[in-house]
Amino acid sequence: MNKQILLASRPTGFPEESNFQLVEKPLPRPGEGEFLVGASYLSVDPYMRGRMNAARSYADPVKIGDVMTGGVVGKVLESRHASYAAGEYVVGQFGWQQYAVSNGAGVRKVDPSVAPISTSLGVLGMPGLTAYFGLLEVCTPKAGETVVVSGAAGAVGSYVGQIAKIKGCRAVGIAGDDEKVQWIKNELGYDAAFNYKTETDYRAALKARCPNGIDVYFDNVGGPITDAVFSLINSRARIGICGQIALYNLEKPDMGPRLLQQILVKQAKVEGFLVFQFASLIGMGLRDLTEWVKSGQLKYREDIAEGIENAPRAFFSMLRGGNRGKQLVRISEL
């Protein structure tokens, strides 16, 4: 049987268990040109909150009754596809379920000898590539510049600061608890960091940590943290908008200070991006990321929940910042 988690209803505000439904379906069979994947790990990520809404954002919403969307790494168990053989590991958007049938679209093979396969959902996968392209292609940091990262202990943010350091920048992180602040400073090499839940004056906290102002801002969160960063940007600052998690669970649109005048005065560039924009460069990205992981310059940690039944709880925890590193769900030991 194939345990699946379906979208049962659309949340208002923060999602709840009742928005999901666990079902068991017969094991799917691959047709000609298809293969069967057994899931090893499921990734839960902030973007999934947007897919639970009825409105289209950059992608279509998950339909009520459909399997929740999600990146999965797993093993090919049976193949009727010429390019995939049983026993190979693959990563793809297989969804919140134990087994999936795929025709190979959007699937990438994973070499388990390079790094643990779980990294294909993290540092050597979508979050790693998001950090890599968002920082290097969108924000174009130069050595000596100050790079501020919000959500700095999250999967993406934890890589961004390290890549900024590899490129010779000063990295300043904002995170949601003291343990995370210590981790990114002591383990990941962030030059400075603070806990936004205990700091009351974000602008002062940033100013103290960015004596030369802010040249690059990699934004994962939005809201008041981002407002404070904008007040301190240097001329020709580059701001990459990767996420706005502070806003995802609001029930009505949020108001804030208008930022365009500051963008004008500073001749700044603000750009929203999705990792898919850089599809043609993935080879380069993975090559660099893999090299940095192997050399120890790019560290990662994983927070692994056990069993598909726990995927909703792992997802909620991640949305609240409860995770310690990349949040994964172990589906099986395959």
Place this chain on the structure above:
Amino acid sequence: MNKQILLASRPTGFPEESNFQLVEKPLPRPGEGEFLVGASYLSVDPYMRGRMNAARSYADPVKIGDVMTGGVVGKVLESRHASYAAGEYVVGQFGWQQYAVSNGAGVRKVDPSVAPISTSLGVLGMPGLTAYFGLLEVCTPKAGETVVVSGAAGAVGSYVGQIAKIKGCRAVGIAGDDEKVQWIKNELGYDAAFNYKTETDYRAALKARCPNGIDVYFDNVGGPITDAVFSLINSRARIGICGQIALYNLEKPDMGPRLLQQILVKQAKVEGFLVFQFASLIGMGLRDLTEWVKSGQLKYREDIAEGIENAPRAFFSMLRGGNRGKQLVRISEL
């Protein structure tokens, strides 16, 4: 004697006559390596409002008691500078005064046989170049795309729509009275336009005029008009922030809907720019603009106030949108 207008005090909110002081000073004399300019026309522009504030924006504020800053075209009356001869016309930041001494820094010669010298402050000057570089270099419109322009009947905006048409785009303008709306549609070739002072639902007004969404937005005004535009941008939209005149006279920072989530979802790029960024390209810009003016593809009109005494009133009128085309002040018939 040299009549000058000084900054007498800093405005709170909309500026008043009392913020300026008219004085008469002795005629300045050029030293070695300098020349004396007699002003023909003074340009009054939105950016001047920012220079009246104490806070530094992209340039230093005008000091209390200093001559107000401003672009002027005039005639060289006397020269002790090897590169400038009496009788030549020059444009430069000579300020709100009848006469100025210059060493040539930031000065450009004007050929009166190409076009009336007043155009060196408008379509063939800073506003024309702002439109040209802001649209073509920052917003990179492609033929067939929809370009929305706010402040579309202002000096810069009136050129932007015409350049968009030259490049094969659909141009949609937003202006502040019916005469301006008719002018930009009937004379300048905007495909559609509306009066934001009589429209109550900006989003609906835009949606009706932009059936294929908005690919490029050239923003001169900010505020609720801009909020409405953001709600209709297409994927990979490019937004050039040239001005935020709706905010310049506010006494406290304005709040508005947060826009970064929309920037993210649409993978849009928002960039603030100043014409000075493109200094190295001015030759190319003036060449194209001049050709388009000569061919009749790029039209302009001027609103000329008489006498330096009227500069403050012309400035206030321009800030309120009372001008019909580029607002100038005739200083003398030189």
